[in-house]
Amino acid sequence: MKCCETVSTRSKKGLFGRKTEVVHTAVLVTPTYLIWAAAKDNETPGVLSARLRDVQVQDYEKSELYRLVPDSGLNITGLFTNATTPASSFIGLGQELAAQKFRTILKQAVANA
Secondary structure, three states: OEEEEEEEEEEEEEOOEEEEEEEEEEEEEOOOEEEEEEEEOOOOOEEEEEEHHHEEEEEHHHOHHHHOOOOOEEEEEEOOOOOOOOEEEEEEOOOOHHHHHHHHHHHHHHHHO
16 A cells, blocks of 8 residues: 655636645555545545546646646546546646656556556
């Protein structure tokens, strides 16, 4: 079992100027499940999970959306727990060594599932 916590800070353009958005994310990888929770400051976290065998993992930097909204992390796509249709979710991961190691661990766990 592996886990990590990330904090993502992004400056967004708004109607009245720039606004900073901070998102806290916790991720847990077990031998069979991926579980992640994310929340903006002062909001209740949203929690998702999926069996590793039911999802695909893609580097966000290789996605079409990256050109429009540059960021760093992983896209998780597939059937999430208790869902009836496939969905996608973003897990932000920076360029730090620990984040890159976790990125590799998660990709390998999905590949081995």
